[in-house]
Amino acid sequence: MITNAVESTSSLPDAPAMSPDAEAKLIRKIDLRLLPMLFMVYVVAFxxxxxxSNALTMRMPEELHLTGQQPNTALAIFFVPYILFEIPSNQLMKRFTPHVWLSLCIFxxxxxxxxxxxxxxxxxxxxxxFFLGLFEAGIFPGSFYLISFWYKREEAQQRFTFYFCSVIFASAFGGLLATGIANMDGVRGYSNWRWIFILEGIMTVIVSFMxxxxxxxxxGEAQWLTDEEKEFVLRRTLTQEAENKEGPLSVSDLVEFFKEPMNYxxxxxxxxxxxxxxxxAYFTPTIVKTLGYSVVQTQLHSVPPFAAAFGFCVLLAYLSARTDTRMPSVIISALILIVGLAILMTTRGHFSAQYGGICLVCMGAFGAGSIVVCWYLMNLQGHKQRSIGSGWMISFGNTGGLVAPFAFLPKTAPQYVTGYSVCMSVAVLGIxxxxxxxxxxxxxRRRVADDPGANDSHVMSL
Structure with missing residues (x-):
């Protein structure tokens, strides 16, 4: 069984003494060097x-002659390679280093x-x-895997939330960008929906070079840290990566990992x-369009629900960090999601109520994301557990990406009872x-408390 305990760091040299002010300065340096680029990377990825989803509200279905469930199938096919290659991608990232592997994936x-x-x-x-899912497979789990080795557990939540908010920012920014691109219909002979992919593809290639x-x-590989700073970071985060004592990942490591019920x-x-x-994320523009908006108005009105979700995520991250607890934030998010879905299912024809329900759903859906990932990943220790754990959690979780596209079928519009019911059932399952x-x-925690030789740093967060 995986013990979730940190191996001894006694073989590491003592970390150099550092004053609280110097430590705070180092953390700010890490924040500025690590997080903005990862944020930008996942913005373009998501x-x-x-x-x-924006292109489907334009003339894309007509020009590609999409019928029936073909748009939904196109959404779902992304997740097949995305799910299968997340754990292998983490191993390749460890082998080739993050900046090399992730840059190649982005390109x-x-x-x-x-x-x-x-x-x-x-x-x-x-x-x-399909190939989009293949190349994107390592970005999200790889980024969380990387972030987890730079911070102590009590510092990680706000950083995880900052990174996860890239999903919300991308969802909102996508609507704004699509609003502008919607006016490019016919430029150089291309439909406006094609310009969405062309311009965002060019932007992504530029980001890959950055x-x-x-x-x-x-x-341990950061060239922008001094040797003393590296040792200090390794010591304060209880990391063994400097000596890489864990060795390469083996089949027995996978077997031991999947024996632990907590991982499921x-x-x-x-x-x-x-x-x-x-x-x-996929169907907010489509749902908003059923409220009677034009293409441009639909893109604009798709933004506020994600803005509300962003504010809620920041609030939850602050409260979670202050209380050093994760479970209440996850439960609260699920309850808000259920309330929002109930409003959407029972207030058909009432514009304000429907739009408010969409905002609540986005808040509840996105609010728990970073909390769940941080809670689970920071309860794992070492490269092996975290590389397997981040890939496993996100690959299994993204099987939900195969469910979501078929929950909101065109034939169920505008009530979308099936889609809302599926989301509500999943929210209850989440609780x-x-x-x-x-x-x-x-x-x-009780086992650690009952073990007189246990280290307090091995206690898992609740």
């Missing part, structure tokens, strides 16, 4: 996978996105969506987040598995 999906602007049929759309030079590696509940928690997140995961954490 923008590239979700921008098809790959930027080129694919650019190509998507020139497809002429359903088959071409499927192919580009990432090569600006993305951080793991603390952690993945289910993230699944319960992903289904509503992708449902509303149940969150409670189960918390009970397992309590069991682990």
């Amino acid at each position: 923008l590239d996978r979700a921008n098809v 790959g999906f930027g080129v694919v996105m650019l190509a998507q602007g020139f497809v002429h049929n359903f088959s071409g759309l499927l192919a580009t969506r 990432a090569w030079f600006l993305l951080c590696d793991f603390p 509940f952690g993945a289910l928690m993230y699944f319960s987040v992903v289904v509503p997140v992708y449902s509303f 149940l598995v969150t409670i189960c995961y918390a009970l397992l954490v309590l069991r682990s």
Whole structure:
């Protein structure tokens, strides 16, 4: 069984003494060097996978002759390689270093996105969506994996939330960008929906070159830290990576990992987040359009729900960090999601209530995302557990990306009872598995408390 305990760091040299002011200065230096570039990377990554939702409100379905569930199939095919290659991608990132591996992935999906602007049929759309999922597979779990080694557990939540908010920013920015691009219909003979993919593909390729030079590696590999600063970061985060004592990942490591029940509940928690997140990231423009807006108005009115979600995420991160607890934030988010879905299901024809329900759903869906990931990942220790854990949690959770596209079928518009019911069921499931995961954490904490030789740093967070 995986013990979730940190191996001894006694073989590391003592970290150099550092005053509180100097330590705070070092953390600010890490924040500025690590987080903005990762944020930008995932903005373009999520923008590239979700921008098809904006294109579907334009003439894309007519020009590509999409019928029935073909648009939904195109959304879902992305997740097949995305799910399968997340754990292998984490291993490749460790081998080649983050700035090399992630930059290559970004360049790959930027080129694919650019190509998507020139497809002429359903088959071409499927192919580009498949390769988009392949190249994007390592970005999200790899970034969380990387962030987890730079901070202490009590510092991680706000950083995880900052990074996760890139999803919200991309969802909102995608609507604003699509609003402007909607007026480019016919420019150089291309429809406006094609310009969404072409311009965002070019932007992504540019970001990939920036990432090569600006993305951080793991603390022990960071050339912009002095040797003393590296030792200090490794010591304060209880990391062994400087000596890499864990060795290469083996089949037995995977077997031991999957013997631990907590890992299944952690993945289910993230699944319960992903289904509503992708449902509303993909279909908010479509749902808003059913309220009677034009194409441009639809894109603009898709932005405020994500702005509300951003504010709620920041508030939860602050409260979670201050109280050093995660479970209440996850439960509160799920309850807000359920309330929002209930409003959407019962107030058909009431514009203000419907729009308010969309805002509540976005707040509840996105609010728990970073909390769940931080809670689970920071309860794991070492490169092996975190590389497997981040890939496993996010790959399993993203099976929800296969569910979401088929929850909101055109034939169910404008009520979308099936989609709302699926999201509500998943939200209830999320509450149940969150409670189960918390009970397992309590069991682990009792075991540590009963062990007189245990280190307090091994206590898992609740």
